[in-house]
Amino acid sequence: MNESLVIEVKQDILEGNDRAADEFRRQRKEENMFLMDVMGSPGAGKTSFLLALIDQLCKDPGIRIGVIEADLESDVDARKIKEAGIPSVELNTRGICHVEMGMMQKAYAAFAGMEFDWLFLENIGNLVCPADFDTGCHSRIMLLSVPEGWDKVCKYPPMFAVVDALIVTKCDYLPLNPDFDMNALREHARVLNPQLEIFETSARTGEGFDKVAAWLKSRKDSWNE
Amino acid sequence: MNESLVIEVKQDILEGNDRAADEFRRQRKEENMFLMDVMGSPGAGKTSFLLALIDQLCKDPGIRIGVIEADLESDVDARKIKEAGIPSVELNTRGICHVEMGMMQKAYAAFAGMEFDWLFLENIGNLVCPADFDTGCHSRIMLLSVPEGWDKVCKYPPMFAVVDALIVTKCDYLPLNPDFDMNALREHARVLNPQLEIFETSARTGEGFDKVAAWLKSRKDSWNE
Numbered sequence: 001m002n003e004s005l006v007i008e009v010k011q012d013i014l015e016g017n018d019r020a021a022d023e024f025r026r027q028r029k030e031e032n033m034f035l036m037d038v039m040g041s042p043g044a045g046k047t048s049f050l051l052a053l054i055d056q057l058c059k060d061p062g063i064r065i066g067v068i069e070a071d072l073e074s075d076v077d078a079r080k081i082k083e084a085g086i087p088s089v090e091l092n093t094r095g096i097c098h099v100e101m102g103m104m105q106k107a108y109a110a111f112a113g114m115e116f117d118w119l120f121l122e123n124i125g126n127l128v129c130p131a132d133f134d135t136g137c138h139s140r141i142m143l144l145s146v147p148e149g150w151d152k153v154c155k156y157p158p159m160f161a162v163v164d165a166l167i168v169t170k171c172d173y174l175p176l177n178p179d180f181d182m183n184a185l186r187e188h189a190r191v192l193n194p195q196l197e198i199f200e201t202s203a204r205t206g207e208g209f210d211k212v213a214a215w216l217k218s219r220k221d222s223w224n225e
Numbered sequence: 226m227n228e229s230l231v232i233e234v235k236q237d238i239l240e241g242n243d244r245a246a247d248e249f250r251r252q253r254k255e256e257n258m259f260l261m262d263v264m265g266s267p268g269a270g271k272t273s274f275l276l277a278l279i280d281q282l283c284k285d286p287g288i289r290i291g292v293i294e295a296d297l298e299s300d301v302d303a304r305k306i307k308e309a310g311i312p313s314v315e316l317n318t319r320g321i322c323h324v325e326m327g328m329m330q331k332a333y334a335a336f337a338g339m340e341f342d343w344l345f346l347e348n349i350g351n352l353v354c355p356a357d358f359d360t361g362c363h364s365r366i367m368l369l370s371v372p373e374g375w376d377k378v379c380k381y382p383p384m385f386a387v388v389d390a391l392i393v394t395k396c397d398y399l400p401l402n403p404d405f406d407m408n409a410l411r412e413h414a415r416v417l418n419p420q421l422e423i424f425e426t427s428a429r430t431g432e433g434f435d436k437v438a439a440w441l442k443s444r445k446d447s448w449n450e
Binding site: 043097124154173 | 322
């Protein structure tokens with residue numbers, strides 16, 4: 001087993017993936033469709049975050065939103081999104097730990113030409129591997145829940161380094177987690193990623209979603225400036 | 226880029242890893258050293274679980290315990306273990322999402338011949354990839370914390386299928402999580418893995434650690450039967 005072969009294979013996969021992602025991103029921008037990749041650990045609250053954020057975005061009448069729900073197996077999350085009346089496509093990776101462009105293109109094609117203002121990808125619950133794979137989105141964000149602990153920024157730096165925004169979720173748990181040091185999290189995250197936006201949210205109380213939605217809209221508005 | 230090449234490369238890596246793992250496991254058993262691989266998401270509570278379990282095991286006088294602390298980066302967990310006075314080795318994977326035998330052998334060698342009754346590997350926080358890689362341990366367990374949600378058993382089945390025991394952690398959070406359906410978790414997990422042992426624990430209250438320690442000791446005692 002030749003180790004350099006393994007490295008070359010990974011390099012080829014990533015480069016091919018990056019080229020396809022750039023082209024996909026360009027096409028969606030031409031259609032004025034903003035794509036966002038939502039990443040985070042299992043149980044960070046990705047589906048609840050999306051439901052609350054979509055609620056907020058839908059205050060603008062006529063807004064069209066779709067969701068791609070990636071999972072190793074099962075339709076648990078896809079069902080929650082469908083029950084909320086949001087057009088969605090289920091992307092089962094059959095055990096693969098991240099989403100690549102081939103999967104993304106197939107999932108997008110399954111919408112059969114539907115037009116959206118916003119299209120969200122709920123990525124596989126994994127704080128490691130998805131950081132390496134460009135999914136052709138215009139923005140990547142990550143969720144970190146209060147019960148996971150602030151020190152994850154020290155232990156999983158690659159993810160914090162590649163995203164545009166860090167969403168701290170389940171902030172209603174803060175009184176129960178006196179060790180969760182929000183200032184230390186902010187400081188460490190900004191060292192890894194000086195441009196990082198940081199939002200504190202709770203899907204239970206609704207805290208912070210107005211700010212996340214406003215930031216997201218400003219990202220899309222900048223296309224027309 | 227030839228897809229079958231990628232698959233063959235992965236197959237070669239896994240087969241080579243499995244052979245090395247079998248040999249490593251055999252050698253440690255000859256030394257009467259029981260190795261346990263502890264897996265779970267970021268923030269599932271692996272380090273707190275280990276500290277509470279080791280406390281319990283140390284009630285038997287003269288017991289010798291070591292820990293290998295795997296992380297992408299940082300010495301956050303390794304420091305906590307060291308501060309508790311437990312011999313430990315820090316295994317930094319530099320961004321790799323799982324532990325393989327090559328890393329395990331190097332980490333073990335760093336103990337420079339120290340002898341243990343129990344050696345624990347705290348694996349990378351990842352509910353997906355470590356399931357694929359045998360680390361040469363005699364038992365593999367996984368942690369699932371209450372705040373993550375019971376439905377992770379539907380979404381990440383490979384991990385639940387490969388372990389000997391499922392440790393539900395942070396059970397002191399149950400009153401705050403009325404949606405956490407312990408019966409549904411037990412039922413779904415046993416469908417994937419009929420032999421699975423399931424323990425409910427809280428490192429805060431100490432709940433369940435006597436049972437986990439007793440189970441662990443019975444596993445090692447069975448070597449001498």
